[in-house]
Each structure stands twice: as structure tokens, then as C-alpha cells.
Amino acid sequence: MSEERTPRNRYRRSFLKASGVGLLGGLAGCTRGGSGDGASGDGGNGSDGTGSTSTDGSSGDELVVPLSEYEDADIEWRQFEGSEVNVLAPQHTWVDMVEPAIPVFEELTGMSVNINTFPEQQFRTKRLTDLNTGAGEYDAFWNVRTVNQYREAGWLEPLDQFFEDDSLYDGDWYDREDIFETVRWRCHADGQWDKWSGLPLNTEVQVQFYRTDLYDEYGLEVAETTEQFVENARTIHENESDVVGAVGRGQKGYGMNVYVLNTFVQEFGADIWDSKPDDSGLDSAEAVEAAQFYVDVLQEYGPDGAGSQTWNDVLSTMQSGRAGHIVSDANLFWPGLTDPEASDVADTVGVAPVPYPEGGSLGPNQSTWQMNTSKFADNSAEAFLFMIWATSKPTNNWMHLDQGAGFSVRQGIWENDDFRSRVGETFADATIKSQQAADPISFDRHYPEWGQLYSEEVQLAISGDKSPQEAMEAAAKAAEDTF
Amino acid sequence: MSTITAEQSNESGLARLRELWDQYLPYWLATPMVLVMLVITLFPGAYDLYLSLVEYKMSSPGSIGEFAGLSNYRTAFTEAGALKSFGVTLTFVGGALAMQTVLGFAMAALLHGVKSDRAEAFYRVVFILPMAVAPVSLATISRVMLNTEVGIIPYLVRELTPFAAPTFLSDFPLLTLMLVDTWHWTPFMFIIFYAGLSSIPDTLVEASRVDGAPLWRRYVHVILPYMKPVLFVAVLIRMIDLFRHFGLAFTLTGGGPGTATQLVSLNVYEQGFRFVDLGAAAAIAVVYLLFVIAVANVLIAKVGFEGVWE
Numbered sequence: 008m009s010e011e012r013t014p015r016n017r018y019r020r021s022f023l024k025a026s027g028v029g030l031l032g033g034l035a036g037c038t039r040g041g042s043g044d045g046a047s048g049d050g051g052n053g054s055d056g057t058g059s060t061s062t063d064g065s066s067g068d069e070l071v072v073p074l075s076e077y078e079d080a081d082i083e084w085r086q087f088e089g090s091e092v093n094v095l096a097p098q099h100t101w102v103d104m105v106e107p108a109i110p111v112f113e114e115l116t117g118m119s120v121n122i123n124t125f126p127e128q129q130f131r132t133k134r135l136t137d138l139n140t141g142a143g144e145y146d147a148f149w150n151v152r153t154v155n156q157y158r159e160a161g162w163l164e165p166l167d168q169f170f171e172d173d174s175l176y177d178g179d180w181y182d183r184e185d186i187f188e189t190v191r192w193r194c195h196a197d198g199q200w201d202k203w204s205g206l207p208l209n210t211e212v213q214v215q216f217y218r219t220d221l222y223d224e225y226g227l228e229v230a231e232t233t234e235q236f237v238e239n240a241r242t243i244h245e246n247e248s249d250v251v252g253a254v255g256r257g258q259k260g261y262g263m264n265v266y267v268l269n270t271f272v273q274e275f276g277a278d279i280w281d282s283k284p285d286d287s288g289l290d291s292a293e294a295v296e297a298a299q300f301y302v303d304v305l306q307e308y309g310p311d312g313a314g315s316q317t318w319n320d321v322l323s324t325m326q327s328g329r330a331g332h333i334v335s336d337a338n339l340f341w342p343g344l345t346d347p348e349a350s351d352v353a354d355t356v357g358v359a360p361v362p363y364p365e366g367g368s369l370g371p372n373q374s375t376w377q378m379n380t381s382k383f384a385d386n387s388a389e390a391f392l393f394m395i396w397a398t399s400k401p402t403n404n405w406m407h408l409d410q411g412a413g414f415s416v417r418q419g420i421w422e423n424d425d426f427r428s429r430v431g432e433t434f435a436d437a438t439i440k441s442q443q444a445a446d447p448i449s450f451d452r453h454y455p456e457w458g459q460l461y462s463e464e465v466q467l468a469i470s471g472d473k474s475p476q477e478a479m480e481a482a483a484k485a486a487e488d489t490f
Numbered sequence: 491m492s493t494i495t496a497e498q499s500n501e502s503g504l505a506r507l508r509e510l511w512d513q514y515l516p517y518w519l520a521t522p523m524v525l526v527m528l529v530i531t532l533f534p535g536a537y538d539l540y541l542s543l544v545e546y547k548m549s550s551p552g553s554i555g556e557f558a559g560l561s562n563y564r565t566a567f568t569e570a571g572a573l574k575s576f577g578v579t580l581t582f583v584g585g586a587l588a589m590q591t592v593l594g595f596a597m598a599a600l601l602h603g604v605k606s607d608r609a610e611a612f613y614r615v616v617f618i619l620p621m622a623v624a625p626v627s628l629a630t631i632s633r634v635m636l637n638t639e640v641g642i643i644p645y646l647v648r649e650l651t652p653f654a655a656p657t658f659l660s661d662f663p664l665l666t667l668m669l670v671d672t673w674h675w676t677p678f679m680f681i682i683f684y685a686g687l688s689s690i691p692d693t694l695v696e697a698s699r700v701d702g703a704p705l706w707r708r709y710v711h712v713i714l715p716y717m718k719p720v721l722f723v724a725v726l727i728r729m730i731d732l733f734r735h736f737g738l739a740f741t742l743t744g745g746g747p748g749t750a751t752q753l754v755s756l757n758v759y760e761q762g763f764r765f766v767d768l769g770a771a772a773a774i775a776v777v778y779l780l781f782v783i784a785v786a787n788v789l790i791a792k793v794g795f796e797g798v799w800e
Contacts, residue, residue, distance in 0.1 A: 132763060139548065156549050156766070251639065259746045261764075311638040312657030314747050320637055329639040452549045456765040463748050470660050470747040488569075 070111045071409070076401035077115050080180040081173070087389045088117030094378075094393070095123055095137065095148040097130040101208050101376070104410045105397060112396050120393060138162045143383030147390035150379045152262070154196045154204050156452040157379070164380045165202035169391040181399060182419075189445040190416045193375040197449035205377030206394040209414035212441040213270045213361050213371035216325060216333040216344060220355040221247065229359045233271070233300055236334070236362040240308040243331030252308025254324045255301065255334040257316040259466040261458030267335050268465055270372040271297035273446045274363040283451070284490030289461060290483035298475035300364075302468045304334055314470030326350040335361045335371070338441065341434050342413055358437045360444070370446030375416065418442070453489045460485035535779070541772035548766035562773035566761070571749055572774045575757040576781070578664065582753060583732040586668040586675075591725060593672065594679025599709075601680075602687045614684070621677040629741030632670050633659075663743050663751045671738055675731075679724055686720030687713070722793050726786065733782045754778050 077084065096102050102124050109120050123145075125133060130149070137144050138157060150157065157163050169175050183191065186207060196204040215236070217229065221243050230236035236253075244252030256264045272279065277294035280287055288294055305313040308331075310324065322340055324330045328351040333340065338358070347353040361371045378394050380387040396402060400419070406412040407420045413430055418439065420426050427435045450458075461482040468478035511518065545558045566572040597617055604610045623631075635641045636658045644655030658666040690713060698712045714721075736755040739745065745752035745760070752760075754774065762771030 128763075135548070135763075135766065160548060254639075259744060259748070311644075311655070312660040315657075315659035315663075315743070317633075320633065323634070324637070324639045327640050456549065456767075459760065459764055463746065466746050467748040472747065 070114060071108050072111045072401050072405045074111065074115055077111075077396065077399070080399075081177040082180070082392075082395070083174040084116045084392070086174055087386075087392065090386060090389050091119045091121065092146045092386055092389045092393045093121050093123065093144060094390070095125075095130065095134055095145040097127040097149060098124045099149075099376075100412070101406075101414070104406050104412050105402070107410075108402060108405060111402075112393065115396070116392065118389060118392075138381055138383065141383045143381065143385060145381075146384040146386040147378050147380050147394065149208070149376055150205060151374065151376050152450045152454060152458075154377070154379070155199055155450055156455070157381075158196050158200060158204060159452045162381050162383070163196075163204055164382050164384065164387050165200070165204065166206065166380070166391060166394075167202045169388060170203065172388075175388065175391055176395060181395060185400070185417045185419045187416060187418055187442045187445075189373050189442060189447055190375050193373075193447065194377050197447070197451075199449060199451070205379040206398050207416040208376045208378055208398065210373065210375045210416045210442065211337040211339045211414060212373045212438060212445050213267065213335045214338045214358050214437050214441055215335055215361050216340060217357045217359070218243070218250075218328075218331050218352060218355055219357045220352075221250070221331050222357070229357065230362045231360075232365045233274075233362045234365055236332070237300075237304060237308075240304060240332055240334075244308040247331070249329065251310045251324075251330050253304050253332040253334045254309055254316060254321045254330040255305055255313070256318055256321055256336065257305060257309075257314040257466060257469040258320075259459070259462040261455055261462055263317065263462060264465045264469065265458060265462045266372060266374070268298060268301050269448045270335050270361055270370070271301055273372070273448070274361075274367050274370050275300070276364075276367060279448050280486075284453075285487060287483035287486040289486060290480045295476050295479045296364075298465065298468060298479050301334070301465075302475045305469050306471065312470075314466050325356070326352065328352050337374070338434070338438050339414060341430070345431070358434050360437055360441045369441070369444040371441050371444065373442065373445040373447040457482075457486035457489040460489070538772045538775055538779075541768050542776045544769060546768040546772070547770075548768070558769060562769040563777070565767075566770045566773040566777070570761055570767075570770050570774065571752065571757055572754070572777070574749060575752045575754045575774075576778075578750070578752055579733065579754045582664060582668060582735070582751075583729060585665070586671050586732055587725065587729055589668060589672045590676045590679050590728060591721075593676045594724075595683045595721075597676065597680045598683035598687055601684060617680050618677045620674050623674065625674070625737035626741050628670065628674055629738045632742055636666065659743060660747060663747060667739055667743060667751050670742060671732075671735065674738065675728065679728060682720060682724040683717070686717045686724075689720075690716050726789060729789075730782065730786060733778075733785075 102122055106122070109122070113119055124130070134145075134148050134150075136142070137148070138160070154163070170178075187210065190207045190210050192198045193210075194203055194205050194207050195201065215230070217239070221227070222229070222239075225242050225246060227239045227242060228235070230239050240252030242252075243250060256267050258264060269279065272289070272294045275293040275297035277291045277297060278288040281291065310316070310330075316324075318336065321333055321336060322343055325333050325340075325344060326349055341358055344350050344356045345353050350356070360369050363369050378390075378397075380390045380394075384390060398416070400417065403415055403417050403420060404423075407415050407426055408423070408429075411429075413434075415421060421435050421439050421442075464473065464478040464482040464485070467473040468475045473481070542562050543558060543560075545553045545556045545561075548554065601610060601613050601617070604613065620628075635643050638644045638655060638657050643658070647653060647655040656662070694712060694716065695708060698708045703711065734755065735753060736759070739751055739753055739756055740759070743751040745756040758771050758774050758778070761767050761774060
């Protein structure tokens with residue numbers, strides 16, 4: 008810690024910084040569901056807060072990506088000339104970043120695109136209403152955890168028929184194999200469908216963040232195992248008066264505390280389901296051990312009231328220099344942690360794959376937003392063409408090299424020298440390694456319900472109102488009862 | 491002759507219409523609004539009732555729309571935590587209402603005693619300011635201010651008192667929710683009470699003063715009885731508003747830890763939009779609506795509207 012900064016000044020500065028983060032996160036953050044528990048950090052949010060984005064089809068003065076980059080593809084780009092694609096999306100950085108390139112698509116295809124964005128809760132409600140009523144107002148929509156709910160309701164249109172249409176898809180040009188394997192798995196309804204449920208827009212994976220200055224000061228090494236991690240957190244916690252050993256999400260919500268805990272549940276050797284739907288694995292010895300690890304870290308080396316920490320709190324605590332680690336969270340925290348304008352620890356934060364128990368193996372949780380089309384949509388083929396364009400290499404490269412994005416689903420961009428020098432080698436390496444080893448949990452149609460109940464139990468354990476054993480047993484029962 | 495009769499008949503018809511118009515004027519004027527209210531309350535209410543009687547769980551799409559009898563009500567109160575959320579809501583409404591009423595009245599009484607017009611205008615604006623903040627923004631700011639690591643409130647507790655800073659959202663989440671809501675909405679009570687106090691005839695208070703009544707007697711025997719209708723209306727409006735409370739709790743605690751702050755409104759949201767079980771959500775909403783109507787009616791019957799509209 009800097010000696011020039013007294014604890015009092017530090018508190019004041021921390022408060023101001025955290026207030027700023029909180030306000031920004033909150034004001035835009037209503038976009039992530041208000042409660043925060045919809046806020047999984049699935050992609051960050053750089054929204055300008057506008058309620059709706061619509062492009063008028065004009066190509067502007069100069070196209071940001073040359074058309075020649077797409078004209079190499081053996082795809083009949085202009086086959087739907089004059090038609091329109093309506094896209095429903097949450098307010099999200101991806102939308103902000105792709106928006107300047109929409110005229111490229113419109114020039115290329117002669118089609119027009121309307122992207123309607125809403126704060127996340129309104130987005131979910133609108134999506135559900137559109138599908139449940141069969142209105143088909145939207146040709147494409149975003150999805151992350153309800154893919155199987157919608158698939159089993161018979162609402163999703165698989166993309167395979169479009170992939171098989173030579174006029175819509177050029178396999179060599181698009182290069183599906185470049186997309187991380189776990190991401191492709193997500194786009195098969197989390198491995199529950201032999202068909203393509205959607206195309207991936209972004210991805211994030213769980214990693215750990217740590218303070219390099221404190222590691223230097225106390226001679227610590229980056230933890231590969233959970234045992235080493237606990238030791239590192241303990242060292243910092245006991246030696247630093249104003250810095251807690253670790254922070255992590257404690258707030259309930261199926262995208263909140265259990266989004267992180269599931270990493271450890273699986274790394275400790277448990278399965279979320281031993282046998283669906285009768286036997287949840289959440290009460291297995293390994294799952295309880297994982298919960299015990301996470302609860303112990305937060306209770307012994309975390310901040311007071313860890314049970315109410317959202318991803319926003321975790322980020323702001325780390326940014327303000329009040330934590331030695333983030334035990335595990337989205338790799339997408341990296342830009343926020345290394346931005347000197349937002350972070351006190353911009354120069355002294357490190358990133359590495361999450362720890363795993365001795366004798367276990369790396370297997371972090373992962374999340375992917377995908378774009379789906381429905382059986383009710385009039386323009387599913389047109390929507391597919393838009394998805395192909397939006398997730399193609401030229402568009403993806405432009406977003407990541409020119410627009411500052413850092414959430415690519417394509418491994419190639421993480422190996423690109425220009426991109427790596429921009430985001431940092433350690434971040435790129437940690438992301439590739441984690442994505443390749445990722446062991447994402449599969450969201451079934453009841454997940455929003457049992458995931459929520461499971462997260463409530465975990466919150467009670469983190470808050471000290473239940474033991475991890477009791478909480479996980481109750482969570483397992485709730486999951487089984489949901490079916 | 492017959493023409494005259496027709497004219498007379500027309501005149502008498504018009505007169506009759508005019509008479510009907512005059513006689514029922516308040517009803518004619520109210521009719522459009524009544525029709526609008528019927529459309530925007532009766533239809534959603536009836537649809538809610540319908541949803542509560544059918545299977546409408548979107549994660550089980552095969553049975554959607556089948557008549558379910560009262561099973562949604564049974565689910566709501568045995569599995570969906572409705573009973574507990576009613577208890578949480580009653581505690582929240584009772585606690586917050588008591589705090590806001592007492593504080594609002596105290597602030598109004600204090601400001602009423604201020605003699606300087608400039609000071610009065612200044613404090614009036616300052617007192618009303620919290621109401622201008624949107625609930626979600628307030629909740630977000632509050633989360634940061636209450637954060638044990640970076641929040642100003644735990645910091646002040648640590649610095650200014652010999653006590654350790656509590657972890658507000660974990661140790662006493664419901665009380666914290668009440669306190670933040672009190673900060674937000676006490677100004678509403680203050681405005682109404684201040685207007686009520688300002689409407690009391692000076693002669694009445696002067697008379698009691700001349701009679702030698704001390705301040706507390708003037709309040710108990712003169713001011714409060716005179717203010718009864720104002721108090722009643724303010725409490726009734728605020729109570730109903732508290733029963734509808736959602737945004738602040740949703741953002742501040744999300745209903746947690748566990749279900750410690752799971753108000754009925756949050757539970758309905760969770761059942762409906764998170765668990766997509768619209769049947770159970772509708773069942774809870776129907777019971778809740780009847781419950782709030784009953785509470786309001788009991789209050790009206792016991793306290794009454796006498797003097798409120800005079």
C-alpha cells in the first residue's frame with residue numbers, strides 16, 4: 008500500500024470511486040435487471056442508455072469494414088434485397104459496438120436492420136411476450152439461459168436448415184471451427200440439442216484476479232490450487248489492515264453467486280445433476296466441499312456482509328484497492344480493472360485461471376449470449392444472414408481490433424498479435440486456457456427456478472445463516488422438487 | 491293546433507332532458523372516467539383471476555391453458571413462499587409507515603414553528619429533495635453507501651462511534667430496507683402534514699395558548715384532532731403505496747438474504763417472470779389484492795372519512 012495515502016483518504020477516495028462505479032453501473036445497470044441478479048456480467052454493459060437503436064439503412068460516408076471482406080464468401084448476400092430484419096436485444100456493449108458497422112450489412116445485402124434494445128428486465132419480458140403469444144415481431148433475439156426453456160416450448164427454429172443452404176452459408180469462409188468448442192456446445196442448446204440453436208455473440212469465462220503488488224510484497228505465487236489460493240488470501244487478509252483477502256459474488260440470483268460457485272462445484276468433482284430429474288448432485292460430498300471452500304473464503308477472508316455482494320460490488324471493491332483477489336469472476340472484468348480512469352489498481356492487477364482443488368483439474372464455468380430465431384418469425388432466413396454477417400471473422404475482427412471489444416467467441420482473435428498487445432498477453436492467455444478447459448453447466452428448462460432457489464440457499468450459507476451442508480442439501484431438494 | 495302540440499311536446503322533451511342532465515350532472519361527468527377505470531382495472535383483474543385458475547407454467551409448456559381449479563393457490567401458499575412473503579410485507583409496511591408518519595409529522599411541526607420565511611422556504615425544498623430520486627438510483631447509491639468496504643455509512647460509524655460498523659444488508663436487511671424507504675418517502679408525509687398544519691386556523695391555536703395549554707396539550711387536544719382527516723388520508727395513501735413497494739427492494743436486496751426481504755410484490759415477480767409460472771403468480775396477486783382491499787376497508791370503517799372532504 009502507498010504510504011502517502013492514509014486510510015482515511017483512501018476510504019474517502021474509495022467511496023467516491025465506488026460511488027461512481029455504482030452510479031454508472033446502477034443507472035445503466037437497471038439494464039441488467041435492477042436486482043442485479045440478472046447481472047451475471049455476461050458481457051458488461053457500455054450502453055448509452057438509449058431505449059432503442061434503429062438504423063435507417065444509410066451507408067454513411069465510408070463503410071467501417073470494406074465490402075470486399077464479405078464478397079469473398081460464396082454467399083448470395085443480396086437475395087433478400089429490400090427486406091427488413093428486426094432484432095430484439097438487451098442494452099449491451101455488443102450492440103453499441105456493432106452499430107457503426109450495420110450500414111456495411113445494409114450496403115452488402117440491400118436489407119435494413121432494426122435493433123431494438125431494452126433494459127434487461129424489459130427485454131426478457133418483451134421476448135417472452137413475443138414468443139408466448141406467437142406474435143413473431145422479432146426475427147432474431149438474444150438468449151443466454153432460457154434456450155432450453157424456449158426449445159422445449161417449441162418456439163426455437165433450428166439453424167441447421169440455413170447452414171445447409173449454399174446460398175446462405177459458406178463453411179470455409181465462415182470457419183465455425185474457429186469458435187471455441189464450449190461456445191459451439193452452448194449454441195447447441197447447452198449440449199441438449201443436436202441442432203444449432205443460435206449463433207454466438209460474445210463469451211466470458213471465469214478467471215481469478217489478484218494484486219501483483221501485494222504478491223510481490225509477500226512473496227506469493229499465483230495459485231493453481233484452491234489450497235494455495237486460500238493461503239494467498241489469508242496472507243493478504245492478515246497482513247493488510249485495509250485490504251480483505253478476497254471478494255466474490257454473494258448475492259442470490261441464478262446468474263449471481265451460483266454462477267461463480269458452479270465453477271468450484273464441478274472442479275471439486277461433483278455434477279450439478281447425478282441423474283436428472285430425480286437426483287441432484289448439489290448435495291454430494293464434493294459439492295458440499297466446494298460450497299464450504301467458497302463460503303469459507305468469503306466469510307474468513309472476505310468483506311463483512313459478503314452475502315449481499317453483487318458483481319458490481321465485487322468489481323468496485325477490487326477497483327478501489329480494497330481486496331487482494333476476486334476469487335473467481337468473469338474475465339470481462341479485466342478492462343474495468345485495468346482502466347486507470349476507473350481503477351486504483353490498474354497497474355497492479357493480475358489475471359490467471361481459477362484455482363482448482365489439489366488432484367482436480369481446471370474447469371471454469373462459462374457463459375455465452377447467442378442469437379436465436381423463432382418459429383413465429385417471418386424472416387428467419389434473413390435473420391440468419393444477419394447473424395452470419397455479425398459473427399463472421401471480418402465483423403468480429405473489426406469489433407476487436409478497431410472498436411475495443413474483448414469478448415470474442417473466436418479463438419483466432421485471441422491469438423492475433425495486435426489484439427494480444429492491446430489487451431495484454433496474460434489476459435489473452437488466461438482466457439484461451441480457461442475457454443479451452445471450460446466446463447460450463449447446462450441450463451435446462453427449469454434452471455431459472457431451481458437455480459434461483461439454489462442461489463438463495465447459497466446466500467444463506469455465505470451470510471452465516473446456514474451451514475454449507477444444510478444449504479446444499481436444501482438446494483438439491485429444491486432442484487429435484489422443481490421437476 | 492296539432493303543430494302547437496308538437497312544439498310543446500318537443501319543448502317539454504328538451505326540458506326533461508335538461509332536467510335529467512342537471513339532476514345527474516355529477517354522474518355524467520364521472521362516466522368517462524368510470525368507463526376508463528373499468529377497462530384498465532376490471533379487464534386486467536378478470537384476466538388475473540382467469541390466469542390464477544389455469545395451468546400457466548411456461549417451463550412446462552405441454553399443459554398450458556388447462557383448467558387447474560385452485561391448485562395454483564395451493565402451490566402459491568405451500569411451495570411458492572406466499573405466506574412468508576405476506577408476513578415480511580406486513581412487517582415492512584407497518585414499520586416503514588410508523589417511521590414515516592412520526593418523522594414526517596415531526597419535520598412538519600418543526601418547520602411550522604420556523605418564523606423566517608427564507609429559512610422556511612429553504613428547509614421545505616431540502617426536505618422534499620429525496621422524493622425526486624428514482625427508486626432504482628436510490629437503491630444503487632444506497633448499496634454503495636452501505637457497502638462495508640467502500641461505503642460512507644460504515645466508514646462514518648467506524649470513525650465517529652466506538653462501535654463496529656454493522657453489515658446492514660446482511661445483519662438487518664428488512665430494517666435497512668425500511669430505513670432507506672423512510673429516507674425516500676418521509677418527504678411525502680411531510681408535505682401533506684405541513685399543508686395540514688398550515689390550514690389550522692391561527693385563532694384556534696391562539697385560543698388554546700391564551701387558555702394556558704402547554705405545547706404538548708395544544709398538539710394532543712387541538713392540533714391532532716383537527717389534523718385527523720389529513721393524517722388519515724396520508725397514512726392510507728402511503729400504506730397502499732407501501733403495499734405496492736417493488737423497485738427499491740428489488741435493487742437493494744433482491745429479496746435476500748434468502749427470502750428475508752421477499753415482499754409479496756417481489757414474490758409475484760419471481761413466480762411470474764423468473765419461474766414463468768403465471769398461474770401461481772396470478773394466484774398470489776389475487777389474494778394480495780383482496781387482502782389490501784380488506785385492510786384499506788377495515789381502516790376506513792374503523793377510522794372513517796368523517797371530515798376528510800369538508
